[in-house]
Structure formats: structure tokens, C-alpha cells
Amino acid sequence: MANLNFWLSNSPLNPNHNPLITVDFEGFTGEQWYPYHESMVSVSPVFALTTHYPVEANGHAIQHVKTQSYFDDYYNRIHIFPAALELGNVASEQVSPVNLWNAYITPKILQSIEGAEEGLNVSGQPNPPFTFAALQERAWNVSISPDGPTTIDTNIIWQFGEDQAALHITGTRIVAFGWLVDWSKPVTETLQWLTDILQSKTGHEQRRSLRLSPRIQFDAELLLYDAERQFFDLAMVGWDAKNFAMPIWPQQQWLKTSHAVGGMVIYCDTTYRNFKANRLAILRGQTAFDNETVEIESVYADRLILKRPLLKSWPAGTCFAPAVTAQLAEQPNLIKRTDRMMRTQVSFNVTEPVEHPAHLPSATYRSYPVLEDAPNEQKDLTHTFERFFNTLDNKIAQPLKHDLAKAAFNLYQYAWMTYGREQQAQLKGLFYALSGSQKVIWIPTFSDDLTVISNQTGTSNALTIRWCGYARFAQNQLGRRDIQIRLKNGTTLYRRIISAAEINAESEQIVLDENFDNVNQNTVLMISFISLCRLSNDTLTIEHSNDSDGIAKAEATWRGVHES
CATH class of the missing domain: 2.60.40.2310 (Immunoglobulin-like)
Structure with missing residues (x-):
């Protein structure tokens, strides 16, 4: 058996015990724990207790400040939430x-x-x-x-x-504009920026945009008959000066699935369409009376989450489009065809900012993007020049003209024809990136401006071209110093002409700022001049022949600027 080290405490019964310990406590000795010893101490109080509250003292006033508490913040008032x-x-x-x-x-x-x-x-x-x-x-x-x-x-x-x-x-x-447009005539979308241009006598410019987003106007033709004509007539009387929820007609689509009343989701294609959170969209049935305006909570690629449930059920094939708030730009002029049918044109000014992702061409030259897409030449495009003349004319002698800038500023007419939502989104993205007349971009003439007649191969920076008067008239001139060289293998080169000289009556030589390989009359498809340009005005019109899955056209005029 193991031995344990221990010590034994003295019992309270030893001679040195505390005389104030009760006999009961002294009973707990050895292993005698139960039954308990009865107390030998009297439980009766020694004297009776008397209550003396409240205690009075010599009171006096003191300076104090009452602090605020949680109670003061929330209670003794009416709360509303x-x-x-x-x-x-x-x-x-x-x-x-x-x-x-x-x-x-x-x-x-x-x-x-x-x-x-x-x-x-x-x-x-x-x-x-x-x-x-x-x-x-x-x-x-x-x-x-x-x-x-x-x-x-x-x-x-x-x-x-x-x-x-x-x-x-x-x-x-707002009231939903539920009437359908007549697509036999195009729907036009006009974007209007505002650019402040400070121009010097030499043609150098300082440009700043005065609008964060463009003003937008939609113009469309309507063919009204029977009850819809009556409804339109009365709506113009009572609401034409107020706001409408106008569907963006070129971005309409037809739902592929049905949607039940009370639903919070609309399944649709949102790609390249102007669906935005906290904005509107419109569902439209067979008539102008059958429509519902919904407010968007969030946007996904294949669906919209709504802020409030649908008020009615909508079958598959329902026309659905993003919407904007708009006001009539002018009172519609109704043309009466019969006693039951009228034709009119409506012009809407959008009353809310409409954002669009900016999109610039990927090709660049000298830190500026280059527009490489050839224009739509279905109709003739004009090309002219603008000069800054100061004319003195005393009405007696011949007038005197002085060219202040000593430069000809190119004016190029350009036309687009796009097909599908992606191309239309890129075109509108280009307009938003340029912000009207504020930003500049390189514009080729898309013409055969210089003809190569040399057969040289290898690395060089000189080209022999057919005589065209370049060395005599265009050397170092604005809009005629930079060229685009398109090769038959699909390669595109951009170079600056640093010098030129006539070789004989049939040929000239131009020297470029960079070398090139195997550029000769057998490999060159076309050489075009390129000019650094801006849009000549802040107003651009897109003509939608049908919805965004179809064709849209636009035209603009580019104006050359002084290079920095």
C-alpha cells in the first residue's frame, strides 16, 4: 500500500480554540457528520430594530445638468416608418x-x-x-x-x-403609350449632344461637352382606327402635356413563355437592349387598351426581376419592350382618312437620361482610334473642304480674301447600314464615345488616293507612286500627311509622309516615317489618306427600318481638325 504525505489539522477543541465558535461547529469532529447537532445558541434578537427612514439632513440647492438617455431618444413621441x-x-x-x-x-x-x-x-x-x-x-x-x-x-x-x-x-x-407604330415608315431615333467649341484663327480647337448624356427624340407613324382612334383622341385632350411611358419600339421582342398573374420574373432576352434597374418596361397585348407597365428591380441575361408582382397573366407571344418616360415634342397632327381611321406622326422627347456603353474601334494610330469600317455607298457621298477666309470688300475695288488658317479642313459625308442588335449597339456606342463633336477619330477617305507603281521588294520606307501632284500641292498639308495602306493579304498599315519629290512627269516618290516589307504594286490593294476628324455637329439620327434584329441606317459628316 502506498504511503501519502499529509498533515492533520488541529481540532477546534484544542486549548487554543476560538471561544466564539459555537458548540454546533465543535460537533463536526472526526467522521461524525450526521445527524446534525442542534444549536445551543438562542435565536431570539438581542434588541428590537426600529426603522428610521427617511433620513432628513440639512438640504441645499446644487448646480446640475440632466443628461439624455435611451429613454429620451425613443419615448414620449410618435414614430412613423x-x-x-x-x-x-x-x-x-x-x-x-x-x-x-x-x-x-x-x-x-x-x-x-x-x-x-x-x-x-x-x-x-x-x-x-x-x-x-x-x-x-x-x-x-x-x-x-x-x-x-x-x-x-x-x-x-x-x-x-x-x-x-x-x-x-x-x-x-405616367400613362403607358400602348399604340403600335406603323412599320411601313421607319422609326427615327435622334441623339443630341451639346459641345462648346472655342476655335482660334488658325483652326485649333478646344472642345468641351456640356451634357452628360444626349437628349433623345423618337419619331414614329401611327395608323389609328375605331376604338383605338377614339382612345388616342381623348388621351391627347387630357394627357398630351404630361408624361407617357413610351416603349422603345426598335427594341421590342415577343415573349417565348407565358407569365402568370403575381409573378415577379419576366423571362426575356436582355442582350443589347435598354433594360435597366429602376427603369420601366411595357407588356402589350392585341390592343392599345391591353398593356401593363412594370418596374425593374434587377437585370440578368435571360430574365428581369420585378419590383412588384404582375397584375395580370400574359401568354407567350406577348410584345415586350423596355420603356422610357417621355413627353410629346409637339401636338400630333391627325390626318383623317375615313370617319373611323386616321394617320398621325408622334414625336417624343425622352425625359430621363439614357446611358449606353461607349465603344471605340480597336485599331489605333498616333494614340487615336481609326474608323476602319467602309461607309454604306448606296447613295452618293460628298467630300468637300472648309477654309477660314477673312474678306475685305469696300464694294468698289475687287474684294480681298485672306486665308487665316492656311489650311483646308476636310468635310466627309459618311453613311452606316447596320444589321442586328450587336451592330446597332456598336454604332450607338461609337456616338456615345465621341460625345457629339467633342472627341476626334481618324477617318480614311476609303478611296484610291495614291497608286503604287514600283516593283521593289524587301524593307524600305520609300514608295514610288504615279504622278498626281502630291509633291507640288499636298506636301505637309492638313489631312494629306497620313495614309492607310491596305494590302491584298488583309494587312493594314498606317504611315506618315515626311517628304515627297517628283521623279519625272509620270512618277513621284514619297518617304514614310517607318519602314515596311514588300509593299509594291503587286501587294497593295489601296492607299487612302486619313484625317483626324470630329463630327461636324452634335445631332445624329438613326433610322430604324424595323426592330433591332433588323436594319438601321445613319448618316454623319466628319470635319477635319488640326492635329496636335
């Missing part, structure tokens, strides 16, 4: 819950609810007056219908006598 409703565009009835909490520790009487104007309704509780119990919370439903004033900016106030709770409501009522 939310305190403001920002509705945005109201195209269908919207219902929002509003909660009021009586944070007083005593009952309060709601005397009245004020400020509910036309198109606003407050429901969900008994009509006042009635009593709010202490610390009681109640909920109301505030509904806003599309019928009423165009602009919503009002306060609904719950009156509690000396206290009140206010709900600030803002928004804009």
Missing part, C-alpha cells in the same frame, strides 16, 4: 405599408389624417378619432393610383393634437 416614399414613376397602382408607434407611456388620441389628395388613399384602420394605447403600434396601407396630378409631392399627416407624424410622398404619374 417609413417617413418618406419615393415612388419614382407611377404607371400602375402602388400600395405601401406605413407603421405608427405611440412611444408615449400614456394613451394618445388620433384626431385626424390629413393630406390625402386625389389618387391617394389611406386604409387599414378605423376612421379617426380613436385611441392609441400606450406603446401601441398600428399599420396603415397607403395606395397611390395612376389617376391624379402628374407630379406627386405631398405630405400625409396623422394629427395627435400637440404631436403629429408626417409621411412625405414624391413621384410622377
Whole structure:
């Protein structure tokens, strides 16, 4: 058996024990733990206790500051949540819950609810007056219908006598423009930027854009008959000066699946279409009366998530398009064909900014992009020049003209014809990137401007060309110093002419700033001059022959600028 080191404490019964320890405690010795020893100490109090509260002293006033607490922050007032409703565009009835909490520790009487104007309704509780119990919370439903004033900016106030709770409501009522356009005539989309151009006498420019996004106008033809004509006539009488939810007709599509009432998702193709979060879209049935405007919560490649459930069911084949808020630019002129049918043209000014991704060509030369796509030459395109003349004419002698800039600024007419949504998106992206007349880009003439007649091979920086007067007239001239060399193998070279000289009556030689390999009359397809240009004005028009899966056309005039 193992031995353990230990020590044995002295018993309280030893001579040195504390005389104040009770006999009961002294009973706990050895292993005698139970039964307990009865107490030999009396439990009766020695003397009776007397209560002396409150204690009085010599009181005096002191300076103090009462600090705020959590109680002061939240109680003894009326709380409302939310305190403001920002509705945005109201195209269908919207219902929002509003909660009021009586944070007083005593009952309060709601005397009245004020400020509910036309198109606003407050429901969900008994009509006042009635009593709010202490610390009681109640909920109301505030509904806003599309019928009423165009602009919503009002306060609904719950009156509690000396206290009140206010709900600030803002928004804009709009009506869906549900009439279909007549696609026998194109729909035009006009983009208008605003560029401030400061131009010196030498032609150098300083340009700044004054708009973050362009103004947009849509023009379309309508063919109206029977009930839709009557509806259009009355809508113009009562609403033509207000906002419409206008579908972007060139971006319409037809849904491939049906959607049930109460749904929060619309399955559609959103690629290269102007679907944006917090913006609108329109579903349209067979007539102008059958439509629904929805507000978008988020956008995915194959679907839209809505902010509110669908109010009705929509079958597969329903026409669906992104929408923008717009106002009529002018009153429509109705042309009466019969007593039941009329034709008209509508012009809408979009009242909200419309963003679009900027897109510049990938090819660059001297730090600027190059437009390499050849123009649509279905019709004749013009090419001219502009000079800065200062004319002195005293009406007696011959007038005197002085060329201030000593340069000819090229003016090129250009035309596009795009097919499909991707090409149309890239064209519009180019316009957005250029921001009207602000930005510059290299524009080739897309003409055979210089003809190579040499058969030299190998590496060189000189070309022999057919005599055309370049060395005599165009050397170091604006818009005639840089060239695009297109080879038959598909390669495109960009070079600057640094010098030129006549060889004889039939040939000239030009020297370029960089070497090249095997550029001769057998390998060159075409040499064109390129000019650094900007758009000559800030207004661009896209003509949609049909929707965005079809054809769209546009035209512009490029103006040469002084290179830096």
C-alpha cells in the first residue's frame, strides 16, 4: 500500500480554540457528520430594530445638468416608418405599408389624417378619432393610383393634437403609350449632344461637352382606327402635356413563355437592349387598351426581376419592350382618312437620361482610334473642304480674301447600314464615345488616293507612286500627311509622309516615317489618306427600318481638325 504525505489539522477543541465558535461547529469532529447537532445558541434578537427612514439632513440647492438617455431618444413621441416614399414613376397602382408607434407611456388620441389628395388613399384602420394605447403600434396601407396630378409631392399627416407624424410622398404619374407604330415608315431615333467649341484663327480647337448624356427624340407613324382612334383622341385632350411611358419600339421582342398573374420574373432576352434597374418596361397585348407597365428591380441575361408582382397573366407571344418616360415634342397632327381611321406622326422627347456603353474601334494610330469600317455607298457621298477666309470688300475695288488658317479642313459625308442588335449597339456606342463633336477619330477617305507603281521588294520606307501632284500641292498639308495602306493579304498599315519629290512627269516618290516589307504594286490593294476628324455637329439620327434584329441606317459628316 502506498504511503501519502499529509498533515492533520488541529481540532477546534484544542486549548487554543476560538471561544466564539459555537458548540454546533465543535460537533463536526472526526467522521461524525450526521445527524446534525442542534444549536445551543438562542435565536431570539438581542434588541428590537426600529426603522428610521427617511433620513432628513440639512438640504441645499446644487448646480446640475440632466443628461439624455435611451429613454429620451425613443419615448414620449410618435414614430412613423417609413417617413418618406419615393415612388419614382407611377404607371400602375402602388400600395405601401406605413407603421405608427405611440412611444408615449400614456394613451394618445388620433384626431385626424390629413393630406390625402386625389389618387391617394389611406386604409387599414378605423376612421379617426380613436385611441392609441400606450406603446401601441398600428399599420396603415397607403395606395397611390395612376389617376391624379402628374407630379406627386405631398405630405400625409396623422394629427395627435400637440404631436403629429408626417409621411412625405414624391413621384410622377405616367400613362403607358400602348399604340403600335406603323412599320411601313421607319422609326427615327435622334441623339443630341451639346459641345462648346472655342476655335482660334488658325483652326485649333478646344472642345468641351456640356451634357452628360444626349437628349433623345423618337419619331414614329401611327395608323389609328375605331376604338383605338377614339382612345388616342381623348388621351391627347387630357394627357398630351404630361408624361407617357413610351416603349422603345426598335427594341421590342415577343415573349417565348407565358407569365402568370403575381409573378415577379419576366423571362426575356436582355442582350443589347435598354433594360435597366429602376427603369420601366411595357407588356402589350392585341390592343392599345391591353398593356401593363412594370418596374425593374434587377437585370440578368435571360430574365428581369420585378419590383412588384404582375397584375395580370400574359401568354407567350406577348410584345415586350423596355420603356422610357417621355413627353410629346409637339401636338400630333391627325390626318383623317375615313370617319373611323386616321394617320398621325408622334414625336417624343425622352425625359430621363439614357446611358449606353461607349465603344471605340480597336485599331489605333498616333494614340487615336481609326474608323476602319467602309461607309454604306448606296447613295452618293460628298467630300468637300472648309477654309477660314477673312474678306475685305469696300464694294468698289475687287474684294480681298485672306486665308487665316492656311489650311483646308476636310468635310466627309459618311453613311452606316447596320444589321442586328450587336451592330446597332456598336454604332450607338461609337456616338456615345465621341460625345457629339467633342472627341476626334481618324477617318480614311476609303478611296484610291495614291497608286503604287514600283516593283521593289524587301524593307524600305520609300514608295514610288504615279504622278498626281502630291509633291507640288499636298506636301505637309492638313489631312494629306497620313495614309492607310491596305494590302491584298488583309494587312493594314498606317504611315506618315515626311517628304515627297517628283521623279519625272509620270512618277513621284514619297518617304514614310517607318519602314515596311514588300509593299509594291503587286501587294497593295489601296492607299487612302486619313484625317483626324470630329463630327461636324452634335445631332445624329438613326433610322430604324424595323426592330433591332433588323436594319438601321445613319448618316454623319466628319470635319477635319488640326492635329496636335
